[in-house]
Amino acid sequence: xxxxxxxxxxxxxxxxxxFFAGVAINxxxxxxxxxxxxxxxxxxxxxxxxxxLAYRFLDVEIRFALEARDMLLLYxxxxxxxxxxxxxxxxxxRPLLVxxxxxxxxxxxxxxIAAGSVAALGLPEGLTVFLGSASLIGGHGTTIAxxxxxxxxxxxxxxMEVGIATATLGxxxxxxxxxxxxxxxxxxxxxxxxxxxxxVIGLPEKSEHGVRDDVSHVSLLRTVLVLNxxxxxxxxxxxxxxxxxxxxxxxxxxxxVAIVMTNTVPRLLPNLVWPTRTRALALVSDCSLNVFLSMxxxxxxxxxxxxxxxxxxxxxxLQTLAAVLYIVFIVFPAMGRNYExxxxxxxxxxxxLGATPTAIANMTAVTKTHGAxxxxxxxxxxxxxxxxxxxxxxxxxxxxx
Numbered sequence: 001x002x003x004x005x006x007x008x009x010x011x012x013x014x015x016x017x018x019f020f021a022g023v024a025i026n027x028x029x030x031x032x033x034x035x036x037x038x039x040x041x042x043x044x045x046x047x048x049x050x051x052x053l054a055y056r057f058l059d060v061e062i063r064f065a066l067e068a069r070d071m072l073l074l075y076x077x078x079x080x081x082x083x084x085x086x087x088x089x090x091x092x093x094r095p096l097l098v099x100x101x102x103x104x105x106x107x108x109x110x111x112x113i114a115a116g117s118v119a120a121l122g123l124p125e126g127l128t129v130f131l132g133s134a135s136l137i138g139g140h141g142t143t144i145a146x147x148x149x150x151x152x153x154x155x156x157x158x159x160m161e162v163g164i165a166t167a168t169l170g171x172x173x174x175x176x177x178x179x180x181x182x183x184x185x186x187x188x189x190x191x192x193x194x195x196x197x198x199x200v201i202g203l204p205e206k207s208e209h210g211v212r213d214d215v216s217h218v219s220l221l222r223t224v225l226v227l228n229x230x231x232x233x234x235x236x237x238x239x240x241x242x243x244x245x246x247x248x249x250x251x252x253x254x255x256x257v258a259i260v261m262t263n264t265v266p267r268l269l270p271n272l273v274w275p276t277r278t279r280a281l282a283l284v285s286d287c288s289l290n291v292f293l294s295m296x297x298x299x300x301x302x303x304x305x306x307x308x309x310x311x312x313x314x315x316x317x318l319q320t321l322a323a324v325l326y327i328v329f330i331v332f333p334a335m336g337r338n339y340e341x342x343x344x345x346x347x348x349x350x351x352x353l354g355a356t357p358t359a360i361a362n363m364t365a366v367t368k369t370h371g372a373x374x375x376x377x378x379x380x381x382x383x384x385x386x387x388x389x390x391x392x393x394x395x396x397x398x399x400x401x
Contacts, residue, residue: 001059008065015069015206015294017279018043022294038344040290044238044297045172052302064299070292072292073357077159077251077381078230079285080360081258082276084378095335096379099344103332103388105349106323107133108351113322117315125398126154130163130401131315133392142389143167146396153400166310168300171331174354178362181324182346185332186370190338193371219280224277227284230258248389250388286364293361321354341371344380351384359384369401 006014022043026032034040040352054060075210114132118125129135129150135143143163151158185191232237234254241253266274335341346366359380367373 001061003061003063008067011066011295011299012065012068012380014047014293015291017147018047018294018298019290021046035183036362038179038290038293038361039175040173040293040339040361041297044294044300045175047294047298047299047336048302051088051298055301055303064295065301066295069295069299070293072229072288074234075227075288076285076357076360078227078258079281079288080283080377080381081255082226082230082262083374084259084262085276086263095375096382098334099331100383100387102334103251103383104391105346106326106352106389107137107392108138109322110319111395111399113128113202113318114315115313115317119312121314123311124154124156126150126156126159126400127162129396130159130166131312131319134396135163135166136319136353137351137388138369138396139167139171139391141276142392144395146400149400162312164301166316168302169312169316170319171300171351171355171358173296173316173392174349175351175356175361177291177320177324177353178346178349178359179365181327181349182342182362182366185328186340186344186366189337189342191342191370193339193367193373207209207339215279215283219275220280220284220356223275223278223280223284225377226261229230230254230261233257233261255341255360264370280383289357289361289364292357296355296357296364320353324351326352340373343370343376347380347384348375351388356381356384 019040020043022039022041025042025046026037026039051062054062108247111128111132114128117123117131118128125133130143130144132148138146143160143166145161147163150156151165156162212357217277231254232258234250238250238253262274262276266272266276327348331348332345335344343363343366346362347359349363351357358379363373363380
């Protein structure tokens with residue numbers, strides 16, 4: 001087996017090419033665009049398939065350096081925070097609480113499905129966490145963090161591989177299912193987004209009022225400067241939290257720092273030009289998300305899914321079916337049966353099966369076509385990237401005990 005290591009700059013460049021490949025494919029295959037499949041997902045999956053074929057038939061393993069991906073994640077979530085005005089957070093208080101409760105309920109349901117499947121199929125008991133919320137709601141990071149303990153506790157040598165394979169396949173399914181769910185709900189209930197609205201992330205492809213472009217090198221540099229300052233403060237706060245043994249994902253810390261900044265700095269310095277709800281910030285966020293998602297999907301090692309047998313596919317099929325039914329018949333009605341609820345339904349696939357960036361990408365694809373949904377972009381990251389991690393850790397700890 002020959003291993004090819006692609007350095008960071010080349011990886012970043014390939015990710016951009018992969019994104020444009022997805023754009024071309026979505027244009028050539030209208031159903032992909034109609035069902036709101038993100039371009040980065042289309043191109044990323046195509047590249048992942050190419051690396052799988054190279055591994056399978058040419059004995060070549062391609063590994064991508066992903067340092068730039070982590071930085072793009074910080075830019076993206078910091079941008080979300082800069083758009084979070086206090087008035088919106090207060091208004092979104094009840095929906096945020098409802099979404100959190102719905103997510104916790106589904107987390108429990110997901111683990112019950114995993115436990116029942118493990119028992120019915122005669123799989124090792126320790127695999128329950130990796131066929132449930134540890135890998136699906138938690139994603140790759142949670143899987144890697146808990147794998148050593150599960151391996152030691154239940155003496156399962158391939159626990160890491162099963163967890164990563166589950167998280168990988170869940171990410172793929174979440175990327176493909178979110179857009180179609182939202183389109184179905186929007187079409188069935190004749191929902192419409194606002195005719196005019198602020199750009200939170202994802203600039204609309206067409207404007208009914210012609211081109212309105214206030215993006216310039218000055219506005220972009222101003223936006224990047226504010227983002228960088230927020231991220232630097234986020235690094236500092238993260239170190240302080242480490243000292244008091246409170247560990248949060250760095251992108252969550254940057255998100256919270258940005259929320260505080262965007263609700264204090266403009267009030268203290270009213271003459272300062274601030275990037276909240278500007279096209280420049282939407283543009284930076286859009287670029288960061290698309291390249292991040294391209295890099296995440298193209299770097300998936302699909303060969304890790306091999307050799308795990310039909311049992312894994314059966315369990316994941318049940319989890320996907322449960323997620324779709326839960327979203328359509330519980331999440332959408334509970335969130336209000338309106339347009340914003342449909343956008344959140346697309347995002348909930350990322351919470352339940354994939355990852356927060358996948359959820360945001362699904363929602364972005366929907367809002368580009370149907371209109372803005374700013375509150376959805378505020379409450380979903382807070383639930384999926386902050387509150388639910390705490391609950392998930394407690395549940396995994398219980399299952400691993």
